Amino acid sequence: xxxxxxxxxxxxxxxxxxxxxxxxxxxxxxxxxxxxxxxxxxxxxxxxxxxxxxxxxxxxxxxxxxxxxxxxxxxxxxxxx
Numbered sequence: 698x699x700x701x702x703x704x705x706x707x708x709x710x711x712x713x714x715x716x717x718x719x720x721x722x723x724x725x726x727x728x729x730x731x732x733x734x735x736x737x738x739x740x741x742x743x744x745x746x747x748x749x750x751x752x753x754x755x756x757x758x759x760x761x762x763x764x765x766x767x768x769x770x771x772x773x774x775x776x777x778x
Contacts, residue, residue, distance in 0.1 A: 698735040701744075707755035708732040710762045731755075 703711075708724065724732045744754050747761070 699738050699741045700733055700735050701741060701754050702727060702731045702733050703753075703758065704731055704755040707758040708734070710758055 724734045727733055741754075744757050747757050748754070749757075749760075752760070
């Protein structure tokens with residue numbers, strides 16, 4: 698498991714597809730209000746591969762979710778994490 702920090706908007710996108718007990722311990726918030734979550738390393742690897750210049754993990758999640766056809770990709774990534 699790897700800890701990553703994502704914005705509340707990105708967390709809201711993936712939260713519905715996270716299975717109960719998947720994110721143990723429960724997500725914490727940092728001083729800036731972002732979520733610190735634990736995900737499988739393969740999920741982080743996929744986010745890194747999809748990341749464009751100057752994008753963070755939240756940017757990747759939100760970019761994928763913006764396009765109706767790729768929303769399923771975000772859900773599949775979240776299910777793996």
